[in-house]
Amino acid sequence: xxxxxxxxxxxxxxxxxxxxxxxxxxxxxxxxxxxxxxxxxxxxxxxxxxxxxxxxxxxxxxxxxxxxxxxxxxxxxxxxxxxxxxxxxxxxxxxxxxxxxxxxxxxxxxxxxxxxxxxxxxxxxxxxxxxxxxxxxxxxxxxxxxxxxxxxxxxxxxxxxxxxxxxxxxxxxxxxxxxxxxxxxxxxxxxxxxxxxxxxxxxxxxxxxxxxxxxxxxxxxxxxxxxxxxxxxxxxxxxxxxxxxx
Ligand code: PGA
Numbered sequence: 579x580x581x582x583x584x585x586x587x588x589x590x591x592x593x594x595x596x597x598x599x600x601x602x603x604x605x606x607x608x609x610x611x612x613x614x615x616x617x618x619x620x621x622x623x624x625x626x627x628x629x630x631x632x633x634x635x636x637x638x639x640x641x642x643x644x645x646x647x648x649x650x651x652x653x654x655x656x657x658x659x660x661x662x663x664x665x666x667x668x669x670x671x672x673x674x675x676x677x678x679x680x681x682x683x684x685x686x687x688x689x690x691x692x693x694x695x696x697x698x699x700x701x702x703x704x705x706x707x708x709x710x711x712x713x714x715x716x717x718x719x720x721x722x723x724x725x726x727x728x729x730x731x732x733x734x735x736x737x738x739x740x741x742x743x744x745x746x747x748x749x750x751x752x753x754x755x756x757x758x759x760x761x762x763x764x765x766x767x768x769x770x771x772x773x774x775x776x777x778x779x780x781x782x783x784x785x786x787x788x789x790x791x792x793x794x795x796x797x798x799x800x801x802x803x804x805x806x807x808x809x810x811x812x813x814x815x816x817x818x819x820x821x822x823x824x
Pocket of ligand 1: 752
């Protein structure tokens, strides 16, 4: 495992919450779970809410992340956002290759590789998402699909995998309420770990909720979770942050 002491709990707000709603959510979260000492909480709001969330979490334990970035640092790329800008707003993390970007926006492994390289260069920690679809799992192709995503995504930068966080997010579990069983998550995490000589940090994502977090985090192989829908509900996300070790 990476020399990270605290488990990561990341909340991906996706395209939810305008700035005022974001401020309300973060303020509620700070009251409910702002002082949990041994958890690294990362809030990943939409770009338009980064300034307000950044301001709200100044001098708190919460960290900030962006949902995506372009591989170039600046230029004629209308509608895109530079990782340099994310950093300037206080982001320490950035999501790269989320399944919604791969499957809805058509992002390729090659583009993901370029983004991961740029993030390394500018000092943002990528949360690099990989995962199989339901069909790929049914066809027993989970290992092949993830191995390929890792190979292409980390082309020329495999040696720097310890500076990246990998998130295993089975596509069939995202936003569906169908969580992978701890067993299924652990199998894939172990398969990923076997592919690297260096220790890697691996999060699980896909319908993580208040009522399954304790069982998931009981698995030593999970270094944390990437939470979507449940991170929009302050009480529920606070309970996830405060998960209990059985
Ligand atoms: P979910 O989303 O928790 O709503 O399944 C996870 C994610 O997309 O990162």
